Amino acid sequence: MQINPLSDILGAEVVGLDVGNLDKANLKTVQEAFLKYHVLVFREQKLLPEQQIQFATNFGKLDVHIQKDNQYSGHEAMQILSNKKINGKYIGSPSAGDAWHSDLSYTDIPTLCTMLYAVEIPEVGGDTEWSNMYKAYDTLSSEVKSRLKGLHARHTFNRFRNPRIEVPDVYKGKGKERYVDVAPPDAIHPVVRTHPETGHKALYISERFTIGIEELEEEEGQLLLDELIAHQKNRDFIYRHKWSQGDLTIWDNRCLIHLACGGVPEGQIRHMHRVIVRGDKPF
Ligand code: OGA
Ligand code: MN
Numbered sequence: 001m002q003i004n005p006l007s008d009i010l011g012a013e014v015v016g017l018d019v020g021n022l023d024k025a026n027l028k029t030v031q032e033a034f035l036k037y038h039v040l041v042f043r044e045q046k047l048l049p050e051q052q053i054q055f056a057t058n059f060g061k062l063d064v065h066i067q068k069d070n071q072y073s074g075h076e077a078m079q080i081l082s083n084k085k086i087n088g089k090y091i092g093s094p095s096a097g098d099a100w101h102s103d104l105s106y107t108d109i110p111t112l113c114t115m116l117y118a119v120e121i122p123e124v125g126g127d128t129e130w131s132n133m134y135k136a137y138d139t140l141s142s143e144v145k146s147r148l149k150g151l152h153a154r155h156t157f158n159r160f161r162n163p164r165i166e167v168p169d170v171y172k173g174k175g176k177e178r179y180v181d182v183a184p185p186d187a188i189h190p191v192v193r194t195h196p197e198t199g200h201k202a203l204y205i206s207e208r209f210t211i212g213i214e215e216l217e218e219e220e221g222q223l224l225l226d227e228l229i230a231h232q233k234n235r236d237f238i239y240r241h242k243w244s245q246g247d248l249t250i251w252d253n254r255c256l257i258h259l260a261c262g263g264v265p266e267g268q269i270r271h272m273h274r275v276i277v278r279g280d281k282p283f
Contacts, residue, residue, distance in 0.1 A: 001017040010132045038132065041247050045246050063277065065276065109278055112279030115250045122270050124268065129238050133257060153210045159229040166177065203231075232257060
């Protein structure tokens with residue numbers, strides 16, 4: 001097994017390892033690399049759904065997403081992200097992750113890590129970006145850092161309550177079913193969280209899910225969020241991944257935010273299998 005960094009800021013590829021056939025020593029190496037690089041890309045995997053699910057359980061307990069319509073038949077822990085259609089209907093979510101976010105931050109117990117497996121990849125578009133939230137926190141001025149001390153943010157799944165984002169075109173007219181009816185109660189999390197394994201601090205808000213700061217007046221909170229959200233998108237913190245068929249990525253939602261870049265032309269297919277591992281309550 002070889003581990004090669006993909007950028008200076010985050011991410012490494014793992015070459016020469018079949019994650020469907022892993023021994024204890026390799027698993028330990030992988031888990032250490034995961035904490036060090038935050039995103040791992042296992043190249044040239046050939047994974048059945050059961051094998052991906054089995055590999056994910058090495059990182060914790062699997063979670064089931066609130067939207068059930070993209071589940072892989074027979075495996076409720078697996079979701080399909082896809083722009084493939086059968087009888088005019090998408091067979092998976094075609095637009096998941098289209099605004100910067102950390103997975104499931106709108107719940108009390110958000111996602112530890114997400115595993116996304118590239119079954120079919122378009123020639124153009126469909127990249128994913130990750131931004132390093134340790135770095136985002138570390139590079140704030142000491143004034144802003146002390147301002148953030150003790151602050152909590154409100155996160156919601158409901159797109160209609162978030163003025164910074166819109167309902168994607170594919171769900172126009174069906175937004176209520178998708179984003180309101182299934183939304184759990186808002187989650188309140190510290191604006192700066194401590195990673196439970198590394199002990200480092202990370203900025204924990206996002207454009208997609210964060211809608212306010214609990215301790216501040218509405219306008220002051222929105223201005224602070226605007227400032228932090230702009231800071232999170234600093235290109236120096238970001239790695240952009242161009243997928244290859246067979247890539248299995250795993251990323252740490254406790255110290256990263258991520259974005260589906262979109263831009264897949266009509267007629268090209270992007271088809272992915274996704275599994276999420278439940279984390280713990282942010283502190
Ligand atoms: C996700 C996600 C991004 C992408 O699976 O959680 O945001 O590029 N995916 O598919
Ligand atoms: Mn996501």
